[in-house]
Each structure stands twice: as structure tokens, then as C-alpha cells.
Amino acid sequence: MNKTFSIYVHIPFCQSKCIYCDFASFVVPEDKVKKYFDALCQEIERCEFSGKAKTVYFGGGTPSCVDAENIERVLLKLKEKFDFDEACEISIECNPASADKSKLERYRKMGINRISFGVQSLNDNQLAFLGRRHKSVDALESIALAKEVGFENISADLLLGLPKSSASEICEFCGRLIESGVTHISAYMLQVEEGTPLAKMVGQGKAILPSDDMTADIYEKVTNKLDENNFERYEISNFAKKGFECKHNLAYWQGKDYLGFGLGAVGCENGVRKMNGKTFDDYYDGKAYQEKLTLQEQIEEIIMLGLRTKYGFEIEKLKALGYNISKNDNYKKFLSQGIIKEKDGFVAINKNYFGVSNEIIVKLFP
Ligand SMILES: C[S@@+](CC[C@H](N)C(=O)[O-])C[C@H]1O[C@@H](n2cnc3c(N)ncnc32)[C@H](O)[C@@H]1O
Ligand code: SF4
Numbered sequence: 001m002n003k004t005f006s007i008y009v010h011i012p013f014c015q016s017k018c019i020y021c022d023f024a025s026f027v028v029p030e031d032k033v034k035k036y037f038d039a040l041c042q043e044i045e046r047c048e049f050s051g052k053a054k055t056v057y058f059g060g061g062t063p064s065c066v067d068a069e070n071i072e073r074v075l076l077k078l079k080e081k082f083d084f085d086e087a088c089e090i091s092i093e094c095n096p097a098s099a100d101k102s103k104l105e106r107y108r109k110m111g112i113n114r115i116s117f118g119v120q121s122l123n124d125n126q127l128a129f130l131g132r133r134h135k136s137v138d139a140l141e142s143i144a145l146a147k148e149v150g151f152e153n154i155s156a157d158l159l160l161g162l163p164k165s166s167a168s169e170i171c172e173f174c175g176r177l178i179e180s181g182v183t184h185i186s187a188y189m190l191q192v193e194e195g196t197p198l199a200k201m202v203g204q205g206k207a208i209l210p211s212d213d214m215t216a217d218i219y220e221k222v223t224n225k226l227d228e229n230n231f232e233r234y235e236i237s238n239f240a241k242k243g244f245e246c247k248h249n250l251a252y253w254q255g256k257d258y259l260g261f262g263l264g265a266v267g268c269e270n271g272v273r274k275m276n277g278k279t280f281d282d283y284y285d286g287k288a289y290q291e292k293l294t295l296q297e298q299i300e301e302i303i304m305l306g307l308r309t310k311y312g313f314e315i316e317k318l319k320a321l322g323y324n325i326s327k328n329d330n331y332k333k334f335l336s337q338g339i340i341k342e343k344d345g346f347v348a349i350n351k352n353y354f355g356v357s358n359e360i361i362v363k364l365f366p
Contacts, residue, residue, distance in 0.1 A: 002083060003051035005269075006251040009040070009074055010262030010276075011063040015098060018131040019201070020159075022193035024264035024278055025061035032280075036263070037070045039284055041077045043261050043276075049269065051257075052083040055248035056090045058112075064094035068106040074261075075110055089114055089153075089247040096142040097133035104142075105149045114246070115146050116155040116186070122173040126162050131197075143180045153244055155184035160218050162190055163207045167214075167221040174222060178229050183244035187222055188237050189215055216355050223354075235309045236354055253305040255317070271298050299323050300365050307361050312340075312348025323366050330363040 013033065014025040056078060063071060071092065078084075091114040092107055099117070107115065121127055122136040139156070146154050156177050160170055170187075177185060190209065192199050201207040210218065223233050231239040235253065238246065251258060260267035264278040277287035293301065299321050306313025318325050325331050325347070334340040339353050339360060349357055 003257070004054045004085065005049070005051045006055040006248055006256060006258035007053050007057070007078060007082070008248075008258060008260045008262075008265055008267070009056065009058050009078075010260065010265040011058060011060040011066060011071075012036070012263045013060065013065050014062045015065050015095075015133055016131065019197040020130060020190060020193065022196055023061065026280075033066055033070065035284075036280070037066075037073060040074055040262055044074070044077045044081055047081065047259065047261075049259055050082070052085050053078070053088055054085045054256075055251055056084075056088060057248040058090075058092040060093055062095045062098060062118075063092050064099040064103060068103045068110075071112075072106070072110045075112075091116055091246070091248055093118065094142065095134070096139040099142050099145075101145050101149065104146050104151070108149050108151060113151070114153040114155070115151050116157065116184075117142055117146075119156040119173075119177065120159045121162060121165070122176055123165070123169065126165065129163070130159070140176070140180050143177075143182060147181050152183070154182045155186060155246065156180075156182045157186045157188065160187050160189045160222065161210045161215055163209060167218045170218060171221055171225040174225050174229075178226075178231070184238070184240040184246060185226065185231060186238050187219075189219075219355055233310070233351060233354065236357060250309065250311075253309050254311070255302050255305060255313075295321055296366065303364050304361050306347075307340075307349050307357055307364075310348055310351065312343075312346045315342070315345055315347060325364065328364060328366070334360065334364075 010024065012025050014027055016027055017025070058071060075090070090112045092112050093116045095118050117139060119139040120130060120132060122139065124135050127135060143154055143156065158170065158173060174185065192202050192209065198207060202209060226233065226239045230241055232242070233239050234245050235249070238249065240246070257269045258267055259269070260274070260276065262276065263280065263283040264276055266273065266275045271293045273291050273293060275289045277283040277285065299318055302313050302317050315325060335342065338350055340347055340349055349360060353360060
């Protein structure tokens with residue numbers, strides 16, 4: 001039987017850097033872009049994995065900031081190399097500042113069927129503070145254009161916990177996004193990454209972020225607002241209408257095999273994790289790092305990733321690695337207290353406890 005797997009493709013370019021972001025993305029001149037796509041196609045060509053692709057995800061950086069022909073070239077190379085499942089979910093991350101109608105049309109024509117916009121906020125002052133190149137109206141217009149060219153599966157990323165923001169303001173953004181017709185919302189709490197301009201501002205007291213209690217309150221209000229509108233929280237930071245959960249991310253969280261192509265991209269196959277070089281030079285030189293996860297790491301990863309989602313993890317998967325979790329005292333206690341629940345061989349966190357999942361997860365490790 002043909003093994004199924006997922007594919008991540010990293011596009012490490014941005015038009016400018018946002019103050020909070022430490023993703024592997026660079027602002028480079030146009031003429032550097034072709035060399036990267038040549039290398040990317042060669043990397044795919046060299047890959048010896050065989051199987052059926054269930055999901056493909058073009059992430060970044062900003063895939064929409066390069067000409068759509070580059071994306072199409074990679075997609076064709078992937079299709080030449082691998083079998084694609086008929087219902088393959090093919091996603092692309094787009095910045096509203098660079099996703100114009102002709103690009104969106106071209107994505108649709110080449111077979112991309114899911115689009116994810118970095119909206120972040122619908123408050124123009126906040127967008128300017130974050131260093132975004134678009135205004136709220138551009139984000140809403142991008143979503144409308146995506147619908148117009150035929151996308152039905154549209155996601156928006158929102159950042160929670162911005163300075164001078166409030167839970168009620170974010171709930172209002174959620175309402176406007178729902179009205180715009182998105183089918184999925186990722187709501188990430190703003191992380192202060194070392195070395196970013198945001199970290200410096202926070203260090204100098206020029207940007208004040210919400211406390212842990214406020215953070216929990218924001219998540220609770222956002223979850224209620226989205227729930228009222230039939231957007232279910234299927235993962236700690238992800239909400240979707242029924243049938244619009246992101247299959248690609250679910251494959252990660254369920255510990256399925258995935259390949260990663262491109263600068264800094266990570267793949268994982270049979271417990272072996274591979275990461276490509278994180279600079280252009282290292283990537284072009286074919287530098288990659290591999291590590292075989294220990295048994296303990298594999299077990300922790302299954303629990304940690306599985307419990308992020310409403311589906312949880314499979315008990316048998318842990319048994320196959322020699323861990324009978326049913327004998328863990330904390331496990332028994334959490335079950336009896338209704339903090340976790342078992343169903344059809346899977347264990348999941350009761351959704352009321354998503355906010356404290358980290359504390360629960362570590363107590364379930366062997
Ligand atoms: C690759 S970007 C999305 C596409 C495009 N680059 C953009 O920003 O519009 C992925 C998402 O990661 C999230 N992100 C990046 N840095 C973050 C941080 N420091 N804290 C929380 N979320 C972050 C943002 O919501 C962003 O939309
Ligand atoms: S958030 Fe997106 S657009 Fe901004 S720097 Fe990061 S990857 Fe680029």
C-alpha cells in the first residue's frame with residue numbers, strides 16, 4: 001500500500017520584516033529568487049521518498065511575495081515526483097499586501113485549494129506598529145478577492161495580546177472576519193522572540209504585553225465568540241467551521257510523516273527528524289541536520305502534539321513504544337476529574353482545560 005505523507009515547502013522571502021517575527025525569512029533582491037527556486041526544485045528531484053501526498057503547504061516567509069510562476073514550478077515538480085491524493089489539501093500562506101487578484105487566480109488554476117492570510121489585526125494603528133505593509137481594508141479585500149476567484153477554504157491569522165488591545169476588540173475583529181466569509185481562524189498569542197525589535201521595545205518598557213490572566217481571559221472570550229458562530233476550537237490556537245480544519249497541521253499534530261523542502265524546512269519520517277540549513281549558503285551547500293528521536297522523545301511528542309487538538313492521541317501508539325499510560329497515576333486522576341477523556345482508543349483534553357494544557361501534558365510523560 002502506498003504510504004501517505006505531507007509536504008511542507010518553505011519560501012523564505014518577505015518584502016520587509018515585521019517587528020515581532022523571527023521566522024526564517026529575508027528581504028532579498030529579485031535576482032536572488034530564481035536561484036532559490038532552482039535549488040528547491042533540485043532538492044525535490046533528489047528526494048527518494050515514495051508515497052501519496054495528502055497535504056502540501058507553502059509557508060514562509062511570504063509565498064505570495066514571489067511571482068506565482070515560481071510556486072507553480074514547485075507544485076509541478078512535486079506532482080512529477082510524488083503521487084497526489086485526489087483530495088490533496090494544497091495551502092498557501094499569503095500576505096494581504098502582496099496577494100493581488102491575478103496571483104490568487106493563478107493559485108486557483110494551478111490547484112491550490114486553501115489560502116491562509118496573515119491578517120493579524122483589523123486596527124490600522126496596530127498594523128502600522130507591527131510593521132505590516134497593509135491596512136485592515138486590504139486584508140478584507142484580499143479575502144473577498146479569494147472568494148471571488150473561487151476559494152472556499154480561507155483562513156485568517158490573528159495576533160492576540162497586542163499592546164493596547166483588548167478582548168472585546170479582538171472579538172470584534174473575529175466578527176468582521178466571520179462576516180467576510182473565512183472558514184478558519186488561527187489566533188496566536190503574540191510571542192516575544194529574542195533579537196526582534198519587539199523584544200527590544202518590551203525590554204525598554206515601550207511595549208506592554210498582557211499578563212497571563214489577561215491572556216487566559218482573551219482566549220476564553222475569543223473562543224466563546226467563535227463558538228457562537230460555529231467555529232470550533234479544534235486546536236489550542238485554531239478554530240474552524242465543520243470540515244475546514246487544516247488537514248496539514250492536523251497531520252503534524254497526529255505525528256504523521258512529512259517532508260520539508262527549502263531553507264530551514266523540517267521533515268520527520270519514522271521518528272527521524274531532518275532540518276535543512278537555515279542560511280542560503282548552508283541550504284545551497286546541501287547542509288542538513290538529522291536526529292533520531294529517542295523513545296522518550298517520541299512518546300513525549302505524541303502526547304504533546306496530540307493533546308493540542310480536540311482529537312487527542314492514540315493510546316495504542318504509546319503502547320507500541322512501550323508506554324502504558326493507563327498505569328500513570330496522574331492519568332488516572334485527570335480521567336476521574338474529567339480533565340481528560342477517553343474515546344475510541346484516543347485521549348483528549350476536555351476543552352475547558354485547553355488553557356492549562358501545558359501543565360497537564362508534562363504530568364502525563366513517563
Ligand atoms: C509565515 S506568517 C504568514 C504569512 C505572511 N508572512 C504574513 O505574515 O502575512 C505565519 C504567521 O505566524 C504568526 N507569527 C509570526 N511571528 C509570530 C510571533 N512572534 N508571535 C505569534 N505569532 C507569530 C503570524 O500570525 C503569521 O501570520
Ligand atoms: S510575519 Fe510574515 S510578513 Fe511578517 S516578517 Fe514574518 S513571515 Fe514576513
